[in-house]
Amino acid sequence: GENVEQHPSTLSVQEGDSAVIKCTYSDSASNYFPWYKQELGKRPQLIIDIRSNVGEKKDQRIAVTLNKTAKHFSLHITETQPEDSAVYFCAATLGTLGRLYFGRGTQLTVWP
Amino acid sequence: DTAVSQTPKYLVTQMGNDKSIKCEQNLGHDTMYWYKQDSKKFLKIMFSYNNKELIINETVPNRFSPKSPDKAHLNLHINSLELGDSAVYFCASSRIEGVASQETQYFGPGTRLLVL
Numbered sequence: 001g002e003n004v005e006q007h008p009s010t011l012s013v014q015e016g017d018s019a020v021i022k023c024t025y026s027d028s029a030s031n032y033f034p035w036y037k038q039e040l041g042k043r044p045q046l047i048i049d050i051r052s053n054v055g056e057k058k059d060q061r062i063a064v065t066l067n068k069t070a071k072h073f074s075l076h077i078t079e080t081q082p083e084d085s086a087v088y089f090c091a092a093t094l095g096t097l098g099r100l101y102f103g104r105g106t107q108l109t110v111w112p
Numbered sequence: 113d114t115a116v117s118q119t120p121k122y123l124v125t126q127m128g129n130d131k132s133i134k135c136e137q138n139l140g141h142d143t144m145y146w147y148k149q150d151s152k153k154f155l156k157i158m159f160s161y162n163n164k165e166l167i168i169n170e171t172v173p174n175r176f177s178p179k180s181p182d183k184a185h186l187n188l189h190i191n192s193l194e195l196g197d198s199a200v201y202f203c204a205s206s207r208i209e210g211v212a213s214q215e216t217q218y219f220g221p222g223t224r225l226l227v228l
Contacts, residue, residue, distance in 0.1 A: 034217070044219050046217075046218075089155060097160060097162070097167050097208070098143050098217065099168055100157065104153070105153045105155075
């Protein structure tokens with residue numbers, strides 16, 4: 001199977017600063033890497049994803065980079081706002097069954 | 113415009129009871145999933161059905177039995193509930209189109225199960 005490691009487990013930043021969350025995966029055949037945001041008491045919601053044939057993807061203040069050689073991918077949030085505070089999960093998909101292997105999550109706190 | 117819905121939202125019950133959670137999606141997806149999120153927020157897949165066929169069955173006690181009457185519904189029945197079953201259970205759905213095209217998984221709002 002796949003093993004996804006996520007760091008850090010907690011991250012506190014000042015409003016306006018950038019936040020970076022890093023994940024590594026073990027199986028080089030993994031081909032899809034989504035990031036989910038989960039606010040307190042809510043469902044996980046996809047914020048951005050990247051496929052193995054792409055090295056970087058950006059959506060406004062959020063970007064994801066993928067290094068297939070090193071088997072790691074990162075989430076970058078610029079100009080953070082208090083509403084960015086949530087738990088962020090990275091995940092990797094291996095194979096055709098849609099099985100998502102999740103990292104253990106990063107609690108991001110943005111202080112005003 | 114609820115895409116993936118679950119009932120009930122909260123479930124408080126005694127040890128030893130049997131309970132069911134229901135999930136429905138109106139996205140036209142062919143694959144549905146059950147995840148368990150423990151108190152440390154770890155999300156772990158339990159089961160997955162593709163076109164009503166079981167395709168993922170993780171190491172889960174056989175007290176847990178999923179059932180998919182059709183592509184839009186996936187239910188989870190739990191027998192003889194134990195304290196350790198207390199968690200948030202999320203349903204999700206997606207469309208699988210082969211190796212080259214993994215689609216987004218959309219999650220339901222979750223069912224918060226508390227076993228006393």
